[in-house]
Amino acid sequence: MKHITIYAVLATVLCSQGFTYAQTNQKLNLEKATVFIRGAELISTAKVTFSKGENEFLFTNVAGDVNNESIVVNATNGTVVEGVTFQNNYTATDNVSPRVKELKDSIELMNNRRQPVSNKITTLTEQISILQSNRKVAGENTGLSVAELQKMLDLVGNKMEGYLNQKNKEDDNLKKIDERIAVLKKQLTEEQAKGYQPGGQLLIKFYAKENTTSNITITYIVPNAGWTPTYDIWADDAKGPVKLYYKANIYQNSGVKWNNVNLTLSTGNPQEGMQAPVLSPWYVSFYVPRPVNMYNRTNMATAPMAAYNKSASDETGSAGAMQEQSSMNEYVSVNSEGINTTFDIDLPYTIPSDGQQHLVAIKKYETPATYEYYAAPKADKDAFLLAKITNWQDLNLLPGETNIFYEGTYVGKSYIDTRNTTDTISLSLGRDKKIVVRRERDKKLRSVKTIGSNVREEFAYNIIVRNTRKEAVTIVLQDQMPVSNDKDLVVEDKETAGADYNETTGMLKWPVTLKANETKTIRFGYTLKYPKGKTIQ
Incomplete structure (x- = not known):
């Protein structure tokens, strides 16, 4: 009791001075995705209540394989961000491939169908066994008349035939179910081997001067996403203008589902790098062959090629379904004033984390x-x-x-x-x-x-x-x-x-x-x- 009292007093003092904090789980709301030719910038938000002092939150619904240098955390009402740590969450179930979920549900459904069939077979097997025992008893019971014995044998025979037919039918049903389950399990193994990106978590430590509620905005870059342009071109005849429908095939395997997010498509590619190339002096000289040992044929074969490979590497090192979209124009704004062109789409879209291409309408032009x-x-x-x-x-x-x-x-x-x-x-x-x-x-x-x-x-x-x-x-x-x-x-x-x-x-x-x-x-x-x-x- 003495130790408990001391710890309680210590906790009271720390709380009064604002030094305590406890880790709290908080799910982020993914609101916007800016998709580049390769990669994407994701923006998530959360509304968090802080106690005075240090607070530690574990944010979930975060993409995996995040570029750590790109993580930016903003908090309102004077809340200070003291530290950010990213980690993959391999135990998360929300980020499993949709196909994996579908296959698991199908296997569970088939198992539910299998159990009654298996129970029916067990019951029929027991009934057949009882009939076989009764037939044996009837055969050994010499006190029965011939008519009574024949009547019992006919009854057992009729019942036995019905039970055997039912059992054969249920055996076939069970075999088909087991074959279907085996196929589904094989597909599940193949799907799980595709290596879908797991989700992530962000462990963030905050400091609040007083009890407050803060709006948190978290921005980061992920590499496993992108888009490719595709077009539909319509010409009604050989006289009028051409209608061009600008579309995008968007894919993402970020480890988190983009659920009803606002999309911006950018022609930029942050993975290309920003540093402009610089050429160094390129010196040329005459090739002077090395003295060759006549008894070393390996040198004779490889010396000129080695010289060629060296010069080549030196040079390299110095160089370094159609849909009507007339209404889509009301929801897409184009900005081409900067280095890259961006298409801001006001309509929310859902893009699963499955690595598959999903078609999005952008713009309609008539030229x-x-x-x-x-x-x-x-x-x-x-x-x-x-x-x-x-x-x-x-x-x-x-x-x-x-x-x-x-x-x-x-x-x-x-x-x-x-x-x-x-x-x-x-x-x-x-x-x-x-x-x-x-x-x-x-x-x-x-x-x-x-x-x-x-x-x-x-x-x-x-x-x-x-x-x-x-x-x-x-x-x-x-x-x-x-x-x-x-x-x-x-x-x-x-x-x-x-x-x-x-x-x-x-x-x-x-x-x-x-x-x-x-x-x-x-x-x-x-x-x-x-x-x-x-x-x-």
Whole structure:
């Protein structure tokens, strides 16, 4: 009793002076996620009541694998943050993969179904055993008449047959249930082996000058998240504007569910690093081979390669489903004034921590486009309708896959590559079978002649294009002439038929306008001169 009194008095004194604190669990509310191309910044809040003095809180519903340097804790009403410690929470059940939960629930359900079947089999087995015993007793009881004995045997036989049939049926049911449970357990093992990120905890120590309530805001960066852009492009016809639906595939395996959070998508990538590269002087010198021991063949084989690898490493070291989104525009604001573009989405979204892609609508744009037909019959016999979009820089586009719809029909996938595009993006809207293109070699103009020590071989081609549409169209036809890098192999007597000809690449382009049901033919050719006895590849 003496020790208890001393401790009680000591506790009273410490409490009166404001020095005591006890660890308290507090669940954070995840409110906002800023998703980068790789990584995400999460913002969580909590309303906490503090006692005067030091207080220690263990905050849960925190992501795992948090970048410790990125953790920022703010508290209101003069509360001071004294220390922050992060730790993974491997025992948390809230952060298990949704598929794991689903499989565990299914296994539990099958086990619940299995138990009554197993009980029924046990009961039937016991009933069959009793019948077998009664039959044995009846057979040994010689006091029964033949009629009485036959009556008892018939009764046992009828009952036995019914019980055996029921038992066989229940055995089959039990076998199917056990097989299903085995499959579910196998799937559960595979799912658990995928390594879903566990959740985390933040142990934070505060100091309050007096009893108070404070609003806590905690911000941190996680690497296991990101987004990729994707687009739907709709063209109603070959005259009007193009509708572009900007969407995002968001994934996250942070270890915590993003439940009804406000999303901001950023084109930034904090994992790329902020430090600008600095080049050091790059010194070159002549290679001086080392003296080689003739009896050491290993040195003979590896010395030059080692020198090459060293120079290469030195250089490296110095270098270092479509949905209508017209209303979405009301909920998304775009900010492109800074280094990165951000899309603030006011609608709350739920993104589970499963590493899977989840589609989010961002913006809808309507932009003018010009249309033209294109064909390269040497490579493909069909004509393609192209939509050309200018001033695409104003759309804040990133490289990404595109679903193409033309005249209300899905025609296929394309790709917007903003890194290699200058002022115009060209998108194929599909094949137009109403424009017929054919390329064939003109055999009448083909000839092979030997003049002295040289061979002259003439080539001639016809491109026939027909417009079966009811309106006039303009199509760009493309073909090519060979380009020689050998002085003995000469391309001459070029007939380009008025094409836009690039001598460096050998490319030929003809813009051709066709009236309705009109057919035109383009003839071009060239001559190859090469030494007799040589074969052209």
